[in-house]
Amino acid sequence: MDVQTWTWILVGLTFSLYIGVAIWSRAGSTKDFYVAGGGVPSVANGMATAADWMSAASFISMAGIISFAGRDGSVYLMGWTGGYVLLALLLAPYLRRFGKFTVPDFIGDRYYSGWARFVALLCAIFVSFTYVAGQMRGVGIVFSRMLFGDMDTVLGMTPINAGVVIGMVVVLFYAVLGGMKGITYTQVAQYCVLIFAFMVPAIFLSIQMAGTPIPQLGFGGGNEGGYLLDQLDGLSKELGFAAYTEGQKSTTDVFFITAALMCGTAGLPHVIVRFYTVKKASAARSSALWALLFIAILYTTAPAISVFARTNLLKTVDNASYAEVPEWFKKWENVDLIQFDDKNGDGRIQYTGPNAAAMGLPANELTIDKDIMVLANPEIARLPNWVVALVAAGGLAAALSTAAGLLLVISTSVAHDMVKKTIAPIIGMQLTERGELIWARCAAAVAVVIAGYFGIKPPAFVAEVVAFAFGLAAASFFPAIILGIFSKRTTTAGAVSGMVAGLVFTASYIIWFKFISPQSNVEANWWLGISPEGIGTLGMVLNFVVAVLVSIATPRPPQEIRDLVDRVRLPRAAFGEEDSGPVDH
Template identity: 60%
Template sequence: MTLQVWTYIMVGVTFGVYLTIAWMSRVRDTKGFYVAGGGVPPLANGMATAADWMSAASFISMAGLISFLGYTGAVYLMGWTGGYVLLALLLAPYLRKFGKFTVPDFVGDRYYSRTARVVALVCAIFVSLTYVAGQMRGVGIVFSRFLETDVNTGVLIGMVIVFIYAGLGGMKGITYTQVAQYCVLIVAFLIPAVAISLKITGVAIPQIGFGSTIQAGPDAGKYLLETLDTIGRDLGFREYTSAFGAGNKSMLDVFALTMSLMVGTAGLPHVIIRFYTVPSVRAARLSAGYALLFIAILYTTAPAVASFARYNMIGTVNDAPYVQMPSWFTKWEQTGLIAWVDKNDDGLIQYRAGKVFAGKPNFIDGAGSHGQRLVANQVTESANELYVDRDIMVLANPEIAALSPWVIALVVAGGLAAALSTASGLLLVIASSISHDLYYRIINRKASEKKRLLIGRIMIGVAVCVAGYFGVNPPGFVAQVVALAFGLGASSFFPVLVLGIFSKRTTREGAICGMIAGIGFTMFYIVQTKFLGVGWWLFGISPEGIGMIGMLINFAVTLGVSAITAPPPQEVQELVENVRSPRGAGSAIDH
């Protein structure tokens, strides 16, 4: 069977499974809609958390970034992994003891303030919408290539699927759908990784293979990583394994980005809410351990996949005649995610360091002398002729390695599972923030279960439409967009959650001012540097890493304002004392 047929089969079967699970898990009450009834077993919740956590950024984009950035790209891996450990040890058990549905719920009750609840609600929506934009871009990339639709149509299909199973089953449906999606995405990531590792190094375990020697071809007997370093130097790139220095991120920016990703993880509302779906504090700890194990399987494989992809891609395309390129190249070229400009008119693809275009490729009608797509905005002073979007490396890797069509189709299904699993969790956070935290807790305390469910589902629909827009008009690569969301989470939620648990003296005035100052500064810097063309003016820190500074500002403002305002009421201080001893499964206070 052809790749197209296999793709339709894999995607059709997996989507059918997801929708079936959602229908069988449909809910009729708000507890099932928000926290799956609080009865999910730890193992299942660990798998669901891993799927929720490992978004399109982890499956599609992280290995792609490492493939192009080398050692520096591993900052995403280190930050996200360390962040989950931080979340599991520092926050999860205590938040589960508190027993609320959402992060704004915790903030509103801990800081005894409707204003604090609304500020937290707005922050949750900003963080979640930024994050979900990256997922929808991932969906569009997958559909645009393998189902041969345009990106807009691909995003629309993803929107419809997510709305159905998120709106129908709520958190219960999402949880068990994510269990299935984890199984799909991890199998889809590992099978090609093992196959390519065997093909290049003869070692079946990718984590060992990418540190082994190449078994055939002109580089036979050489270590893979040393070969990538040599290739990089010869083509004008920095060495693949180099850490800091010319062409790499500065040490300060690497530290800031790692910290932003770590503490942003601990402040992500769609991950935190997963620990409310289990029946006890002990189950929350167990599910966190399971999730870390399931996450580690993919995260330790990603650097190997990145190395294999870079070696295969350079070996296939560099100095090769365009007219002899295999079909995968021209198929990706039609999506606009690969482009070649024959700057010296020799018909060969020269892949070197340097920009090919000013910005993204601006394609024009007509074909070049070799049949390639013509681009209007090429950069003539650079010798580089090849543009490759970083987000396609994992998806294109099995094609470049000439694996079987069913393996390629499985990777497609895995990429969609990763994007849609996280998107559904984020959409539920947005819906619950508005329907529960705003409408029920502030506007109408007498609202019926039926009405609250209806508003929640309407809000999922609205959020899906907004997410679809950002999927069509993304502000960067998938991992970059997701990193921005982590920065917003770091600068808004992490300080007030940590201080809310471990400091009885932190006041509502401090929390409100801290959240506003932290996320306000972070958004200001991101908008300036990402959209207004302003340089990285604060110590050379990138917009993806500025969340660390926003977090420090939040801590300083929260503690400073708390020191000069009246202490919290005695009952709130007793609540904090109770939450800090996470024994048992009950809520600290009633809904």
């Protein structure tokens, strides 16, 4: 069978599985909708957390970024993995013991302030929408190339847009029907699909290119031509690119970008909420360890995929005749994710880097979207059609799992934090559990439509907004949560002042270099040599400093808040209690 037929079969089977699980585990209460009833087993929660964490960015984009950026791309690998470790060790168990459904709920109650809750609510919604729009676009890319083939239109729309709409319908069904309960068990299935889809081609390629079935060893090994990394360095230099294993970024910038990614991702609300779905704090710790194991399988394989894909790509397209390029090249070209411009009219592909002119090489004629590397990799290596289709199903699983988690954060933030905790008390409205559930489902439906719109019509600055989102989370959520857990002295004024200072500083820096004066976005103009992608780290430090200084200058928090911090942070045995649920507050 051809790739398209295999893809329809595998995607159809996996989508049927997701919908079936959602029907089986549909939510019947707000606790089911928000935190899956609080009774998910640790191993299952670890799988669901891993699926929630490993979005289309992890499955599709990360290996593509590393393929093109080489060593510099490792900041994403280190930052995202380190962010999860920070989350698991510093935040998850304590937030679970606090017992609230959302991050704005924690910040609002810990800092006894509606303003703090409102700032956290806006941040949660902004960060979540940024990511969910990217996931929907990833769904559209997979559908357009793998399922719709050479079709010019589908349902009166372009293939990418039709793919986004189909993804919207599927996510809407199990997110609105099942809530966190349906999403959790669906994400368990999606993790199994995505990790199998990622590892199978990696193992095939490792055997093919390095003679070992272990990709983590294969990309550091070699074949009769020598070590793979040495081969890739040589190919890269010959074509005017920098050596793959040599970074172009300064050590300072690498540190700040990695730290911003770590602290930003540790504060992402859609992953934090996963630790409320287990029975007690000890289960949150064990599920965090399980999730780290499940995440490590993909994250330690991604560098290998990057090396295999980059090596095969350079060998395939360098100086190849355009009339004789493989079928996969033309198919990706049809959806504008590969573009060939024959500048010298010789009918051959000149794929050269920024140093081409100095080396006397022709100007570059090939533009490749980084996001296609994982999806195109099996075809480039001429693996079986079912493997190509399997990767498409895995990419959809990764995108849909994270999209569902993000949509749930948006819906719970609107229903629980905005309507129930903010608007209802002001207008004197009594919101029942059934009413809150209706608000949550309506908010999820609206959020799916908005996310789909941005997936169909992404702003031209999507890549910049992603950097902004990480900086925003690092400069706002992370310090507020850390101080809320570990400092009894932090006051409302301190927390809010710190969040505002961090946000304003980080946003101003990124907006200036990314939007107002992009031509000045060069290292010589950066403050202390820190790029906009890494400035969130400095914003985070500013947040901490302002929060501490303002807290010292203002009256201590009430005694009940200080007691609450003790009960969240200290072992329950110190109070003669069992570790069986949230603290009483």
